[in-house]
Amino acid sequence: MNRRTFILAGMAVATATGAGAACSGPTGLAYWNLFSGGDGSRMTEMVGAIGTRLDAVTLAWGTPYYTKLAMAAAGGRAPDLAILHLSRLPGFAPLGLLDPFDDDLLVAHGLTPDRFPQAVWNRARHNGRTYAVPLDTHPLVLFYNTELCGKAGLLQDGKLKPIRGERQLLDAFGKAGLALAAARDVNPWRLFWTLYRQQDGQGLLDDAKALTALRLLQKIGATARFTDNNAAVALFGSGQAGFFWNGEWELPTFQEQHTPFDVAPFPQIYDRPAVHADSHSFVLPHQRDRDPERTAQTVAAIAELVGQSLTWARGGHIPAYQPVATSSAYLNLLPQANYRSAAAEAELDPPVWFAGAASDLQSSAGATIGAVLGGTMSPEAALGDLKATVMRLKNTPSPS
């Protein structure tokens, strides 16, 4: 054994024993989530503030997280508690990767349907059982720079004048400038779904309504600089664009940068108010030998965590738990409370197994719609592309 292997072997032994020691102590409930950055530290704060002991593990956001969660649940030795985007429920619950909640247990901890927005609670159910308890609703919003929009005459009493219809929207973006994540991002899909559902577009996909949305996105793209999200955030944060169109989760960034900004709900362009949103929710990943006592503790922990969702709201998310969402403390939390109406208008991804956060549909459709925003694909060609994508996904046998 040379010196190098000796040192490596020594390190391996040390790591193994170290990990062994960490496992042998009295354990709390295992809790997996995908929150890093600001959301991560707020979640850590919430976990620290509750009575139940949670051993939180943060995994990389998106596909890697869902891959690991699914594998853990498939093996039947999953963590006690996990975060799931509600839009991913149709890909998880039917496969038996999640265990349903006992409704009596939920009621005993005050987690009743009337305490959550209907739009998200409905999506937490599958086959008549509850599979998720929503923590938040996180919609797209319209960030605007108060100085630039003021100069452009778009404000009224310091607030953005209501924007209705295509022309007013394009006019406003043209005057104050728009920063938008269009390259290699799912944001284009979210914008598309918003505009499609505002026309009450049904299923995947109503040609005429999809085309209307794509044509508007093409015009919007012509007014915006084509960038990825980091660049778009930088443009808006440094006052080089009057508008920024993305999710409310970018809010803390602009607060830290002291950008003069405010937030408005996503404008209603078509017939009905609707906005793409998702919901971080708590789920019970499948365990082969589920211990009723630990499950009861887990539900208690969920009730405690949603009770802490004012902390969560600081990151921009709208609390799903109504006792917090209607509290004066939240209503006074600005600019967060300005767009709270979006929770009722939330449009999650279509309820199919191949949709949802970090899904195939979002990345494939995002790339196509991104090309429309970037001006490299016509709306008509994009419609054909989208339909081909949907056809391909629909023809793929759903996993079992």
Place this chain on the structure above:
Amino acid sequence: MNRSGFWFVVPFLVLYAAFLIVPMVIGLGASVTDEGITGHAGFVGGANYAELFQDPAVWSSLGHTLIFTVVSTPAIVLVGLAMALLANRATPERWLYRLAFFAPYLLPVSVVVLIWSWLYQPGFGLINDLLTRLGLGEVGWLSTDGMAMTSIIITTVWWTAGFSFLLYLAALQEIPRQLYEASALDGATPFQQLRRITLPLLSRTHQLVIVLQVLASLKVFDQIYLLSGQGGIPGVRSIVQYIYESGFTRFRIGYASAISYVFFALIAAVALLHFRLTAGKGAKR
């Protein structure tokens, strides 16, 4: 007959069977079922195979893998050879060349990708910053499919050329000094020595390096997966990555197994071809 040797090989055979032979058999079985990740599996016959030949993603990812292999293999071989020739010269600083050329190969892929993704950053990345300072335009290293593939190949060459460098260096040191001395007395120029002595005597090493490199390049996964970042870049996805995605993010173990087997057949064909070519040469001698 002396059987004692067998017992020395047993530990290896056990591991080999447990982690290679058994999974391969299970994989072949899974490829004719619709197995998902929850264990349920129903026999579907050749449906997975029929589907994969119709699946454009299989062909596009196979195409990316082949492009990667065809471009990166010669680059790695030539760069490794050039570095070895340079480091084999009897100069005082050759220890530095040897260290510098081989060091990247010792880095784990995650570190390599971390370094290069910072170099490739738009706006403030080292390369783009340099280009802007020189008055040239920025390059979107990872923003278009073509550039992303180029960037991945550059990163790979930097990372793995050290391995072929090492093989070439060892081979160069095997070449007897006397050949160079004798040819120098006959008036051969350094270039003639390179063409007539060095390169021909490296022919076995060329073969070895090229075969190892082709096989390694066909299996490319890590650096593409990591450099593409969240969501990936469909335009550079490799076949191994598509197998991984089909199995572990789309939960279709059966389908992923079928693609693996088709890819396995391809690699086996390459290996067999090489075997036939080299065996033919051996017989002539």
